[in-house]
Amino acid sequence: MSPQPLKVAMIGGGAGAFIANPHQKAIHFDGTRKVHAVALHPDPEVAMNEANNWPYPVKGYASYDELFEDQAKLPENERIDYVVIVTPNFVHFDPAMKALELGIPVMCEKPLTVNLEEADLLVAKAREKKVPFAVAHTYLGHWSSWFSRHIVQSGLLGDVRWVDSYYLQGWLADKLEDSGQMQAEWRTDPKKAGGSGCGGDIGTHALMQLRFVTGLDVEEVSARLDKFVPGRPIDDHFTTYGKLSNGGKCLVRASQICIGHKNDLGIMIAGTKGALKWSQEDPEKVTILLQDQPDRTYWRGQVCANDGFLGDVPQWLLDEPTIPSGHGEAFHDAYARLHREFEKDVRAYQAGEPWSCDGSTYANIDDGRMGLAFIDACIKSDDDDGAWQPVSKS
Numbered sequence: 001m002s003p004q005p006l007k008v009a010m011i012g013g014g015a016g017a018f019i020a021n022p023h024q025k026a027i028h029f030d031g032t033r034k035v036h037a038v039a040l041h042p043d044p045e046v047a048m049n050e051a052n053n054w055p056y057p058v059k060g061y062a063s064y065d066e067l068f069e070d071q072a073k074l075p076e077n078e079r080i081d082y083v084v085i086v087t088p089n090f091v092h093f094d095p096a097m098k099a100l101e102l103g104i105p106v107m108c109e110k111p112l113t114v115n116l117e118e119a120d121l122l123v124a125k126a127r128e129k130k131v132p133f134a135v136a137h138t139y140l141g142h143w144s145s146w147f148s149r150h151i152v153q154s155g156l157l158g159d160v161r162w163v164d165s166y167y168l169q170g171w172l173a174d175k176l177e178d179s180g181q182m183q184a185e186w187r188t189d190p191k192k193a194g195g196s197g198c199g200g201d202i203g204t205h206a207l208m209q210l211r212f213v214t215g216l217d218v219e220e221v222s223a224r225l226d227k228f229v230p231g232r233p234i235d236d237h238f239t240t241y242g243k244l245s246n247g248g249k250c251l252v253r254a255s256q257i258c259i260g261h262k263n264d265l266g267i268m269i270a271g272t273k274g275a276l277k278w279s280q281e282d283p284e285k286v287t288i289l290l291q292d293q294p295d296r297t298y299w300r301g302q303v304c305a306n307d308g309f310l311g312d313v314p315q316w317l318l319d320e321p322t323i324p325s326g327h328g329e330a331f332h333d334a335y336a337r338l339h340r341e342f343e344k345d346v347r348a349y350q351a352g353e354p355w356s357c358d359g360s361t362y363a364n365i366d367d368g369r370m371g372l373a374f375i376d377a378c379i380k381s382d383d384d385d386g387a388w389q390p391v392s393k394s
């Protein structure tokens, strides 16, 4: 008999919200998870109206405090199975902490918190309570991110010397926040976004892509946080030169003033034997370049177990249970893959079985904290005219 779908609560996601919608689709993608409860807005009346207008029946709460108070009264086996936090950055810490206190697994949007102090507190609580915790770095959920990780770690490219990991957008090239645009307003307010605007918002995605695919950490940074749009109190352009944990170097860069760029996230990894290129706007294709050889581009479904060039490709990469290749996967599939992987750990946690949440298929709370440690070091470096700063480890 198939297991009951996991009951998921969403915090944030009322009318006009952006990322709640892809999460909602991803939760329902496999039929094994469903949105069960919602706390959608800071205003209790709006929150209830929006819950009542949800496209299918859900339990609405006037606030996330009310949601957690209600959960606390229920026996553990009747509670929600995990909570998804899709609020602006300054409303991540409090609901995440309240969920952890109750032993409820959390998938939180990135960046994990608005500062490193809050991130450290969450890490300590998650360790104390031993609860699965995911940070929604969407792009790790692409099959091509997993494949790239396998290629780098197989040694095909040799030792990693240089990585250019970038995320370029153009939507904040003008002072959009002055129009009242909801997403721009809080992202350009340091109290709501955190100490770095562009860096926290999308630089952390570029960082996480680098860390996930190469398995390396950025240990020291020399950073410049630029504010190109006059009157904006927070960076809209972010450039970091970094030292990698294997002695290599990297550039982690992000921008929201590059007109015409939509969600131009990509990575180029240069090793001692070859290089790899990937771009999320063409997310199924990974190009591998070796010295004196033709460029080779691979995509899902086209890789086989004993490819003469790639060597042995692990069966788990080939067996990925998705639609047959040739039917393109993209952003929503990547989100679904994060929820699918997180579901495995949540079910094991509930059954009292071993679970890993080890960062190998989705970003965990330590990865989320590394994002904040990186941003913290970049802000200090920028304040000190680009001087090298260590990225703190927990």
Ligand SMILES: NC(=O)c1ccc[n+]([C@@H]2O[C@H](COP(=O)([O-])OP(=O)(O)OC[C@H]3O[C@@H](n4cnc5c(N)ncnc54)[C@H](O)[C@@H]3O)[C@@H](O)[C@H]2O)c1
Pocket: 011, 012, 013, 014, 015, 016, 017, 018, 019, 020, 039, 040, 041, 042, 063, 064, 086, 087, 088, 089, 091, 109, 110, 111, 136, 137, 138, 182, 183, 201
């Ligand atoms: N992983 C990704 O690719 C990705 C993409 C976009 C946004 N994000 C992250 O997702 C989060 C949300 O971003 P967004 O662009 O969807 O924001 P948004 O402004 O579109 O939506 C935020 C939602 O949170 C609700 N909200 C605010 N305060 C609340 C509270 N106290 N209680 C309940 N609900 C509350 C708002 O009503 C709204 O529904 C941010 O942390 C952002 O960095 C991640």
